[in-house]
Amino acid sequence: MSRRPTHTSARRRSLAATRPASLATSLNLGTRELCRCQLRVHCSVLLNPAQSSTHSSRAPNTLTAPIRPTARVHRSIAWLQDVMSTPGHKPFMAYIAPKAPHVPSQPAHWYTTEFDEPSLDRYYKTPNFNVSAPDHHWVVAQQGPLTDPQVKEIDDLFRNRWRTLLSVDDLIDDVIAVVDAHGELKNTYFFSTSDHGYNLGQLRLAGNKLHAYENDLRIPMVIRGPGIKAGSTFSGFGSNADVGPTFLGLAGVTDPLMDGRSIAPWVVDPADPHVSSATQAHISNLVNNGATAPQFHYAEYNSLGIWDMDGHMIDHALYHTFRAVRFDDEEMGNILYAEYTSLSDWDYVNASEYKFQEFFDLDTDPWEMHNVIKDVSPAKRQKLEGLVRSLFACKGSTCQRSLN
Numbered sequence: 001m002s003r004r005p006t007h008t009s010a011r012r013r014s015l016a017a018t019r020p021a022s023l024a025t026s027l028n029l030g031t032r033e034l035c036r037c038q039l040r041v042h043c044s045v046l047l048n049p050a051q052s053s054t055h056s057s058r059a060p061n062t063l064t065a066p067i068r069p070t071a072r073v074h075r076s077i078a079w080l081q082d083v084m085s086t087p088g089h090k091p092f093m094a095y096i097a098p099k100a101p102h103v104p105s106q107p108a109h110w111y112t113t114e115f116d117e118p119s120l121d122r123y124y125k126t127p128n129f130n131v132s133a134p135d136h137h138w139v140v141a142q143q144g145p146l147t148d149p150q151v152k153e154i155d156d157l158f159r160n161r162w163r164t165l166l167s168v169d170d171l172i173d174d175v176i177a178v179v180d181a182h183g184e185l186k187n188t189y190f191f192s193t194s195d196h197g198y199n200l201g202q203l204r205l206a207g208n209k210l211h212a213y214e215n216d217l218r219i220p221m222v223i224r225g226p227g228i229k230a231g232s233t234f235s236g237f238g239s240n241a242d243v244g245p246t247f248l249g250l251a252g253v254t255d256p257l258m259d260g261r262s263i264a265p266w267v268v269d270p271a272d273p274h275v276s277s278a279t280q281a282h283i284s285n286l287v288n289n290g291a292t293a294p295q296f297h298y299a300e301y302n303s304l305g306i307w308d309m310d311g312h313m314i315d316h317a318l319y320h321t322f323r324a325v326r327f328d329d330e331e332m333g334n335i336l337y338a339e340y341t342s343l344s345d346w347d348y349v350n351a352s353e354y355k356f357q358e359f360f361d362l363d364t365d366p367w368e369m370h371n372v373i374k375d376v377s378p379a380k381r382q383k384l385e386g387l388v389r390s391l392f393a394c395k396g397s398t399c400q401r402s403l404n
Contacts, residue, residue: 077174084182093247098171100164103207107163114166115159124158124200128367133203135371137340137356138319140211143204143312150310154201161198176224186274189225189250195240199314203369208314210301212324212338212358213368217299225250227272227279236293237326238263252278254285259399262286266293295402297326298391303343317343319354323388331403334362337384348392357381 076096083092107114130146146154172192179188197216199205209216221238238246241260249262265287270280300323307315324338338358345353359373359381373381383403391399 076171077178080175080178084179084184094175096171096175098168100168101161103157105157105160105164107160108167111163111166115162120159120162121155124154126202126367128203128369129201130204131202131367131369133369133371136203137322137338137358138354139313139316140203140205146201146204146206146312150206150312151201153310154206157207158200186226187276189223189228191221191223191243193221193243194219202367204312205314206310206312208307208309210304210307210315210320212299212301212322212336214336214362214366217297217326223267225268226274226276227268227270229269232267234263234267234293236263236266236295237297237328238294239297239299242294249282249286250279252276252282254282257396259395261291261294261401263294265291292402295327295329296332296387298388299324299326300392302346305343319356321346323348323392325384325388325391328362332380336360336362336368337388339385339388348389359384 076094080092080094083089083094130151132143132145134141172190176185176190179185179190196209197214197219198207198209199211199213199215200207202213202215205211239260241258242263243260245256245258245260245262246264248256249264250268254262262282264279265283268275268279268283270283301321303317303320304315305317307313319340319342321343322338322340324336326336328334336359339348340354340356340358341348341350342353344350357373358371359376360368360370361372362368365372376384387403394400
C-alpha cells in the first residue's frame, strides 16, 4: 500500500523513541546567537543552548476556515527556509501544531481511500471495547452498550484519524528534509508527540479524551537529535509539564520556574561529540544534584459539565472531576490510582460531595476493566491519597517526582 514517498518511512525509522507524553518540536543548538522563535501551526523547535535572551517572531494567524494540511506545511516550511537561509542566522524554535487527527478528522483528498481494509478494526476493538464496567466511577458505570450505528461512526472516525495522520507524516518528512538541506541536522532536536490520547469505544466511551485511563493519557513521544541513540527508549515517566523544562534544559537553562522537570539526562548521552556544551552542562548539573528519573505521572481534570457524544455521556459536572497518579515501578507496582469528586468541590474539601476512588493493577488488568480499590491495603491507600493531595497543591520546585 502506497501511503507516501518511501524515503519518509526511512527517516521516521531513524528517530529515537522515548516514552514521555506530549508534543512535536525541534531544537537547533548550533551558533552562539540570540534565538528566533515561531509559534504557529505545528511543532518544530530550534534553540541555542548557550544564550538565554530571545527575539520572538510570530506570524499572524489567518486560518479562519479549515484548509488543506499542505497549506499549513508550506507556511511552516517557508518560515524555516527563511530563517536558515539568512547568513549567520540566529538559532530558532518552530512549534508546528497540526490539528490532525482532531475532529472533524478530514483527510487530504489524496488519502481518502487509505486504510479501507476491514481487518484494521482490530486496532480500536481492544479487549475493553464496548465493555461494561459497573465498578468504575459514575460516568463509566452508567454506560449502555454501543449500538451498531455508533460502532460504525467510531469505525469511520478511526480510519479518518489515521488518514489525516498521513499528512502529519508528510509534514515531519518535510521539516527534517529542509533542516537537512541547510546542514543543521547535527544541531537540531526534533520532538513529535500529542497533547492527549483518545477513546474509541473503550469502556463504552464514544470518542473522547477526558478520562484518567491509558487511552486518554498515555501518548507517544518520538525524539531525534544530538546524543540520542537511534532506537533507544526512556522507560520512566514524562508528561506535558516536562516538555518546556526539557527544551530549556537542552538550551542550557537548568532551573526554570515550572512544575515539570527536564528529562534530558535520561534521553541524551552527554558524551556524544555533537551534544552542545550548554546541554552537557545542564545534564551534569542535574546529575550532580541527585536528579532521578520521574517515578510517577500525575494528572488532574476539572469537569467541563454535562457532555454527550454519539448518545453516550462522557462527562458530568457532578461526577467527573478527578486527580490521579500513575506508577510503574517495583515499589508501588504498575498501577493507576484516581479519586473523583464533583466540579463544585474542585478543591476536594467538601466530604458531602460525590466521592469515588479507582485503583487498577495494570500487570493483571492492562485494559483497566476491574477497579480493585477494595483490595488495596489501608497503608498503601493512605500513601496514595496523601500523594495526590500534595501534587494537587504543589507548584514549581515543591512538586515531587518520586516518593523519596
